[in-house]
Amino acid sequence: MGTTDTLARADLRVLVCEKIADAGVAHLSGLFSVDLGLDWSKEELADRIADYDAIVVRSATKVTADLIARADRLKVVGRAGTGVDNVDVPAATRRGIVVCNAAGSNALSAAEHAIALMLSQARNIPQAHSSLVQGRWERSKFGGIEVTGKTLGVVGFGRIGQMVAERAKGLGMNVIAYDPLVAEGRYRELGVDKAETPADLYAVSDFITLHLASTPETRNFVSTEAFAAMKKGARLINAARGDVVDTDALVAALESGHLGGAGIDVFPTEPTTESPLFGLPGVVVTPHLGASTEEAQDRAGVVVAEQVAAALTGGVVTSAVNIPALGPEALAVLGPFLPLARQLGQLVTVLAGGVAPLEISYEGDLATLDTRILTSAVLAGVLHGRIDEAVNVVNAASLAAERGIEWSEITIPRARDYTNRLSLRAGDVSLSGTTVGTTSRPRLVSAFGQDIDIELAPHIGLFRYLDIPGQIGRVGTILGLANVNIASMAVSRSRAEGGAVMAVTVDSPVPEETVREIANVDGFAQVWFAALDVE
Template sequence: MGREPVKVLVAEDVGASGIDLLRDAGLHVDLGFDWTREQLLERIGEYQGILIRSATKADAELLARASNLQVVARAGVGVDNVDVDTATRQGVVVANAPQSNVVTAAEHTMALLLALARNVPQAHASLVDGRWDRSKYSGVELQGKVLGVLGFGRIGQLVAHRARGFGMQVVAYDPYLAEDRFAELGAERAADPADVYAVADFVTVHLPKNKDTENFLDADAFAAMKPGVRILNVARGPLVDDDALKAALDSGHVSGAALDVFREEPVTDHPLFGYPNVVVTPHLGASTAEATDRAGYQAAEQVVAALTGQPVTTAVNVPAIGADDLAAVEPFLGLCVSLGRIAAALAPEPSLEGLEVEFLGRVADRDHRLLTIQVVKGALTGRTEEAVNDVNALALAAERGLAVTATSHSTARDFTDLVRVTVRTAAGDTRVAGTVVGRRHRPHLLEAWGSRFNLQLEPHLAVFSYTDRPGMLGRLGTALGDAGINIVSAAVGRRPDDESDSATLVVTTDGDVPASVLTALGDDFAAARAINL
């Protein structure tokens, strides 16, 4: 008897090119575009691979019946409709197509940029309504204008490249991108957003959405911009404060805006929809036939790779390492993410140029590649437009000019296992160290800002550098108490071989430490950082 064919179910229409690729690879392909949920549950056990878009839910119920499944691939950027944890536990690779829409999003940004500059939709509506308003809709040229780009990841870089083709000067802000990358990409580096606002004729935002970037363009930002500036948002709705933009448009300080994304979607009654100087589209940034076909093809590539023993380059769950090594390094996964996050937060400036990970003790003798990835994930989380995962972390680091190295030493002084992380910036290096303690492998921070201590990590912590004298911890406790924040634990470390009174204080708290508390402490604390893990 011959071998059973490797079977792949294409549950949704992902385009002909992806389906052809699967068949060309010798896989047996079934199309289940019109299958009901019941049919899918009944037959999923036949397949080694499944390719989906957004309608099919690869949830725990489906995966429980997928006894032969090796890979789930989604033809799109996210994997919200896949139970990644369950898939990982079952040894099923989950992959997506994260680069499928970057060109499309950049091109749509350019479409809105041109429409905004030349009043294209307004002129079209006027003409089809029977009016020849040629003088009313005179626009401005892009040639010689300054485009300010906030967030210089893949999409921002593609926009900049295209804008330069129109003769625009590009000024970009991204605190997490290595400085030499700006020159390579033909853009002037802005040290902070104010440097963009001071010169830009058009401002386009391409930032990730997190608590630090929500309402990034607010009333203060608009006030700092040149009179007559035009705003574009083809990234995420919450990046722009709608009320502040409306006020800036009403005052005339902002002369126009183009929006493809909104705080709540779908939406048909936004307060700016009736404005004559506002161009809007219903989240079309990723909506092209090519992007759809590209997503299907890229997802199919991952299915073929997974089922033929090749590297799955866009997997979003744990890469394969030996079972013994995985068991040995698993207790350190969370610690390494935390150390990367803390080291990046404590660095003297946000633009990281290098990241060194040192493994000492027994863990150094294991396959610790996965741990290095966790450190990079922690350092980059919230700093990139794309979500950082176990597979793309190193690629994203390389794209941003962040050199990553890992070293091993079989012995660790004072501890059985130790992980040290050093981040390098143009302003200097910062090192942190940690380990896991006890049968429950509790993560402990052992070093930060040149001081040593031993503190169990919790979800919220704050780190302070200060001149050590009586009453400082009490002063901090009072400030946190006034803000309704309790201290869970605290540790003070002096700097070895330092004759000064400098010390580092680390506290864990039961809530996020507000920036206002850090600011209110004044000059007695030389530096302060609040970090959420």
């Protein structure tokens, strides 16, 4: 929660554009001058926005770059919900405007809805209700199964997944979960078995519930191959994001009888009023109701009101989604390293194959400053695209701690070879980076303890291999035949051990079969390709 231990500021004006909880409006009204613009047109909002220091919206109001440009006094945009898709965050950030949301306000409602879908699906409750109100008494047709003693597989073990697991344990279910970014200790605390791979989870689960974020990596995560790995008769629950499931593959698995049923709350395109899932036996569907409870909506209104108040009164804004302000001196040193920190966090997670205790080292001038924002950027990279919540430098540390991720920080006042250097170590994976040039371009300068020099790019590959003639040519040939263009390459050799590290940046994603082909080249020990969030 934000803190607002300051006197009321009637000179500050807040505009509430959409209906939020009365308690939220009351909280703001006790501190500031509040206007309700619930029925304002887009044109009226544009004409009057310059009069306000803060604006509170839900999903209907679009806070565009044009609107922000007109908002001369605006200091904060509050979104009474968990997303900020209707806010131009980069435009707000450029103007120094804090954008905050009501992160986590709907987690409990979403978890309960997943459980409700599972129970409704197991007992055919919607179908039985529809039949009975249509005048048919069909007891034998709608027999179901018990969930007690069954195994629930949770794919995505963040806040919502953990809430679902706790409630399933209360129903007497066995629970197994897959999430490479949750530490072993968290599984043990909750009495949940850890699956090393999704296939391991699919093989033993009677019910599978999804709690994944929608990212390029998770789209169609549950595919034909995934359904084939599931137990015959398993049932799928999806109250996360519609595009994490291949709908055609799901329909095929249901129609073939391989799946016993499904409970679906989300769809690839919404609103959806037609789907091949509608009417299939054993399928329960709802129109994205996961967050649609009175409590969640009230909670979102109160939380965002507290966050807006904190932003206006100098308090701590715990759910800001853009980078908080830095002092000019610290910004000059730390600011250029924020993209590098996030990208190294993403890369070390790919190379380490999941989460491991993380050691973060700061060398040079970095070591003399408060580097917590860089640590948060590293953790945001570690979590990026892998959890069911939006992650940024403000909330990354708390989300990582929630998942049991451990990290430590080391400061070294004198940097080796570079004025400033940021290094990460996770298990036997180590990476170092710095920034160069007037535009502070992020560069990888060490990998696995060997010096290397390459600019980080959206698509990057790293290989460990035996240093024998022809290896570079083999990689180039394989990528060329796959129509993947190499943008840059760097190689580092260890003469003592005969091993080498190669880094390549490419212009496009590398197909999985191409990755496997490189990994099968004689002498190649490890091959990784990563997609980095390079802004």
